[in-house]
Amino acid sequence: MKVYLDDERTPPKGWRLVRWPEDAIALLETGNVTHLSLDHDLGDDERGTGYDVILWLEEAVVTKGFSPPHVKVHSANTSARVKMELGIQSIERFASRNKHESV
Numbered sequence: 001m002k003v004y005l006d007d008e009r010t011p012p013k014g015w016r017l018v019r020w021p022e023d024a025i026a027l028l029e030t031g032n033v034t035h036l037s038l039d040h041d042l043g044d045d046e047r048g049t050g051y052d053v054i055l056w057l058e059e060a061v062v063t064k065g066f067s068p069p070h071v072k073v074h075s076a077n078t079s080a081r082v083k084m085e086l087g088i089q090s091i092e093r094f095a096s097r098n099k100h101e102s103v
Contacts, residue, residue, distance in 0.1 A: 002035040003027050005050055006074070007042040021048035025056050033069045040073070040080035050075060054087035061094045068095050 004011035005024045011017045015035075018024050020042065027033050038050035050073070060066035068091050073084045 001027065001032045002037075003033050003069075004037045005042070005053060006037075006039040009039070009074070011037075021050070021052040021056075024053045028053075028057065028060075028069070031067075036069045036071045037074050038071065038084060040075035040077045040084060049080070051080060051084055051087065054084050054091070058087060058091050058094065061091050061098065065098050067098075068092075 002015040003024055004015040004017050005019075005021070006017065007019055015037065016027070018027065024036065024038075028036070036053070038053055040050040042049055054071075057066070057068050057071070061068055071088050071091065073081050073088070075081045075084065
């Protein structure tokens with residue numbers, strides 16, 4: 001499943017739209033997400049941002065050996081994009097380390 005987190009944009013064809021971080025995380029927890037595209041600003045920071053999904057993923061990879069999907073950022077918020085992309089790099093490093101340790 002391909003998941004698209006955004007509060008305004010229409011997802012590409014074949015992607016499932018979710019509006020809030022908890023919805024994206026619930027789908028990630030199923031283990032069926034292959035691709036994840038994240039916006040940062042979702043209109044209500046108290047409900048969370050796309051970065052909250054990055055933080056959840058990083059923790060799940062480190063503490064549970066979770067295998068992350070392919071993740072990209074489509075946010076127009078430049079500084080948040082950089083922060084999120086650094087988080088994705090960290091997730092990828094931890095996931096790679098997990099793969100090598102399990103072999």
